[in-house]
Amino acid sequence: MTLQRWCASDISPALPECRSQRQSPTDLRSSLTCRVQGAAIDGTLALRLAAALVVFALIATSALAAPEAVSLPTQGETKAWWVWPLALFVVCFFLGVVAVPAGVGGGVLFVPLVSGFFPFHLDFVRGAGLLVALSSALAAGPSLLRSGLASMRIAVPLAVIASLSSMLGALLGLALPASVVRVALGVTILGIVAVMLKAGRSEFPEVKLTDRLGALLAMHGVFVDAASGREVHWRTRRTPVGLVMFLFIGVLAGMFGLGAGWANVPALNIVMGAPLKVAAGSSSFILSLVDSSAAWVYLNNGAVLPVIAAPSIVGMMLGAKIGARLLAVLKAALIRRLVIALLLFAGGRSLLVGLGIGT
Amino acid sequence: MKRNGGAAGKGGGRPDIAPEQLRYAAWLQWSGWIGMTSLVIAFIVYATGALAPLISFDQLPQAWRLPAGEMLQLTGQSPGWGWVRLLDRGDVINLVGIGFLASCSAAPLLAVVPIYLKRGDRVFAILCLLQVAVLIMAASGIVRLGH
Numbered sequence: 001m002t003l004q005r006w007c008a009s010d011i012s013p014a015l016p017e018c019r020s021q022r023q024s025p026t027d028l029r030s031s032l033t034c035r036v037q038g039a040a041i042d043g044t045l046a047l048r049l050a051a052a053l054v055v056f057a058l059i060a061t062s063a064l065a066a067p068e069a070v071s072l073p074t075q076g077e078t079k080a081w082w083v084w085p086l087a088l089f090v091v092c093f094f095l096g097v098v099a100v101p102a103g104v105g106g107g108v109l110f111v112p113l114v115s116g117f118f119p120f121h122l123d124f125v126r127g128a129g130l131l132v133a134l135s136s137a138l139a140a141g142p143s144l145l146r147s148g149l150a151s152m153r154i155a156v157p158l159a160v161i162a163s164l165s166s167m168l169g170a171l172l173g174l175a176l177p178a179s180v181v182r183v184a185l186g187v188t189i190l191g192i193v194a195v196m197l198k199a200g201r202s203e204f205p206e207v208k209l210t211d212r213l214g215a216l217l218a219m220h221g222v223f224v225d226a227a228s229g230r231e232v233h234w235r236t237r238r239t240p241v242g243l244v245m246f247l248f249i250g251v252l253a254g255m256f257g258l259g260a261g262w263a264n265v266p267a268l269n270i271v272m273g274a275p276l277k278v279a280a281g282s283s284s285f286i287l288s289l290v291d292s293s294a295a296w297v298y299l300n301n302g303a304v305l306p307v308i309a310a311p312s313i314v315g316m317m318l319g320a321k322i323g324a325r326l327l328a329v330l331k332a333a334l335i336r337r338l339v340i341a342l343l344l345f346a347g348g349r350s351l352l353v354g355l356g357i358g359t
Numbered sequence: 360m361k362r363n364g365g366a367a368g369k370g371g372g373r374p375d376i377a378p379e380q381l382r383y384a385a386w387l388q389w390s391g392w393i394g395m396t397s398l399v400i401a402f403i404v405y406a407t408g409a410l411a412p413l414i415s416f417d418q419l420p421q422a423w424r425l426p427a428g429e430m431l432q433l434t435g436q437s438p439g440w441g442w443v444r445l446l447d448r449g450d451v452i453n454l455v456g457i458g459f460l461a462s463c464s465a466a467p468l469l470a471v472v473p474i475y476l477k478r479g480d481r482v483f484a485i486l487c488l489l490q491v492a493v494l495i496m497a498a499s500g501i502v503r504l505g506h
Binding site for chain 2 (some may be wrong): 082120124127142148221289292295298
């Protein structure tokens, strides 16, 4: 099995669990996540476990290397540094496992949990969070575009706006004091929980009349709904409102290092009237562009530490593959409740730490 | 001027996917693969100690507790593309893979521009070029804080 197949996402439809998701589309988000994040489930479990062991071994053996390096002021802990990247790898693996059945992106779990319970500065956690979300979106992109579930017509105009604002968000996040960002992150995470609990969704919104800008940009298309087998012709509405919303979504994505699928999907589906599957697919495509811009700002400002980013990306992607396999076995609703509880806990902790309460 | 993102296929089967989407997907698959591969290889180089890191492993706990700007200052790095001068360091070389991953959408965006232009869809050609310009601006290091 090549690394390309390991990373790419266009072979998931061959999976029995993904096929069963198509037949039972009630949990649409999970179904799409199966196609998107689970991606590329091919080859043996042994190979995947071997890859995990290699990462473990690399982190562990690197403790033996001690070449010349810059000197930093010592403050307490210097021994067993490798415990934290290893723990990060394990945590990200499990976050990846639960993210798929819960129908959320890994980034939204990663940033609040890792910033709350690991000793890493928030700057590095947000940088890694963006890269985690970016990697997942890039892996899913090809198959979403080929299937028509992601639409460039709808995604590109919104991505341009959101990419610009994500750079501003990234700069804001890096410029503001960590305590302020923690408070804002806590409030945002609690807001995301509210969106997850309350936001309605419409599988096939009825758009009677498209707006002038939407017509100019030809924001319409067609896809085959695998569940019903019928062709769905779609078009959008309220394009200017959508553009303004994505302006704010970009700021949030860049500022907190969150994949912003939680906001993209309702904006595309409820506000702009895109079918839910197109909204979810196009959201992932938009993320691949928006997070790229913000990731460069973090990179250029020194907020990417490889020892945090690499185990996070690999752990999350391996976990997502296992999660997609477990999709047919696990109760998605139960996992979703677990994720909401985790977010409530992590968001609340972020808020309290930011306010200096109970730290 | 044909502008829709995917016209329905004849006979009610799978709709034809717009050629620009198919080209974008093909290019993204390759560039994403290169990005992930370079990330993994660079991390192996780093973790095995094949190249000496800028920040030694036992000093990482000090580094990762600092704000990014302070960490840059203490390690003698400069913001922007200053890291390129330190590519002989195991940890810094990882930034090449990460940078490639963060740039791998640019090539697919450029690859679809001729399709839009051939069809006379100048608006989307310009939007794709704008997106590339935003990526270049982000990558250029112009957008950064004064540390």
